Amino acid sequence: MNSLVLFLLTVVAFGSCLKLPSSFKKCDRKTTDFNQCLSEAIYGALRILDKPLPSHGLPSLYGVEFPDVFTMGNSTYGLLQKFYQTRYIGLSKPENINAKLDFGPLTITLTIEATYSQLTVETEFEAQGTIVLLPVNVITPVVYTLVNPTYTFTFVLEEYEKGTTYFRVIDSKIDAQTQGLKFDYKGLFSNKVLNEEFNNAMDEKWRQIWILFKSFDEVLFAPLFGTIFNDFLKKVPAAELVDG
Template identity: 35%
Template sequence: MKLFLLLVVVVNILVCTSLKLPPTFTKCDKRKPDFDECLSRAVQNAISQLGKPIEEYHLPNLGHVLQPTGNTKSAAHSENSLPLKSRNIRVNGFTKPDIVKAKMNFGDNTLTLEVSYPEIRYEFDYEAKGRMFLLAFDSAGAGTAILKNAIYIVKFTLEEYLKDNKKYLRVVGSHLEMKPESITFYYENLFKDKALNDAFNREMSESWKEIFDKFSPAYLDSFGEGYAHIFNNFLKVVPLEDLFDGV
C-alpha cells in the first residue's frame, strides 16, 4: 500500500511539473511590434539546437528524424504503374534552416511557420512489385530522395486550456505544405540491370514535380501530425506565460 501511494505521489509530481522556457531559447514579448520578427529568430534558434534531444522538454533529435510510414501507389493502375511501399523513413537536415518566418495569431490561436532549407535528405527502405515495359519485377532495397531549396509551411491550430491554475496551449490541428525546387530520387536494385536502373532513376528525377504532386498527399498529413505531436509534447510542460511575455 505504501509503495502504491508513493507511486501516486511520483506520478502526480511528474504530471504537474511545469518548466520555464529553456535558457538557450529566446522569449518574445507579445506586446512589442516586432513580435513576429522576434519569434522567427527564436524558432530558428530553437531548431538549430535540436541536433541532440532535450529530453526534459520531450524534444527529439531533429537532425535525424524517423518519419511516419506511408504508401505510394499509382492512381492510374496501368500496366506501367510502379506501386511502391516505403518504410523506415529517415530525414536529415531539419536543424539547418536558411530562413524561418513565424507568425503567431493570438486572435484565432494559429501559428504559421515557413521554414526554408538548402537541402533535406530522405532515406528509406522500399518494396516494389509491379510491371514496367511488359516486364514483371519484385524488388526491395534502399532509396533516397534529396530535396533542394525546400520550403516547409506548417500551420498549427492551437487551443488554450487551464492546468494547475496556469494557462497552456495545445495543438488541435495541423496543415503541412512542401515546396521543393527540385528532387533527386535514387532506388537501389530496383532493376537488376544497372544501366536500366540508373536510367529509371534519372527519369524519376527529371519528372520529380509530377511525381511529387501525385504522391506527396499520401505523406503530408502524417508528417504534419508528427510535427504536431513533437510540438504538443513541448507545450505540455511550458505554460503560456513562460512561452511569451505579455500574455
C-alpha cells in the first residue's frame, strides 16, 4: 500500500511539472560559453514577456505593477508624501543583458545586469503639508524617466526535491544606476508655470534625489521581483532550465 501511495504521489508530482516554452533558450552549464548563452536566453525571455505567461506564473514585465503604498515625511513638520499604483514601464525591453550563474556548495547565485536606453516609472503622488512655506494638498500623477539605467538583479537560489529537483529563491537584491532622472509632476500646483519650474528644479537636482529613489528599489521592489521569479521556479523543474 505504501509503495502504491508513493507511486501515485510521484506521478502527480511529475504530471504537474511544466516544460519551458519552445521559444525559451536552454543552456548547458558544462560548456565554456554557458554565461553567454544564459545572457542570450534571459534577453530573449524578457522580450517574450511583453505579454504575461500565466501558465508559468509570469506576469508581463513591460508594465510591472507594485501594490504597496510607500509613505515618507509628515505633514506636521514638512511634507507627507505617499506613492501608490506604481508601475515600471519597459523592463521587458533591455538593450543588453549580462548574466552569470555561480554554483556554490550550498546555494546558487544568479546575477542579471540589464541595461536600458530608458525606463519610466508611473505613480500616483499624494502630498500634504508645505514646500518652502507654500501649502500643498494634492493628488497628482507623476512620471519619472530614467536615462540609460542599469539594473543588476541578484537572486540567491537553493535546490529542493519535490518528485524532481527544483530551484527556489531565498534572497533577492537590486542595484540600480542611471545617467539621469527626469521628473514630470502633472499637477502638483494649479499654476502651470510654477509646476513646470518645479519639475525643472527637480531635474537639476536629480543626483541627490536619485539616492532616495534608488533606496525604494533596494528595499521595496527587490522582494517583489524575488516573488515573481520564485512563482516561476515553483512550476518548472531545474532540469528544464539548465542542462548539465
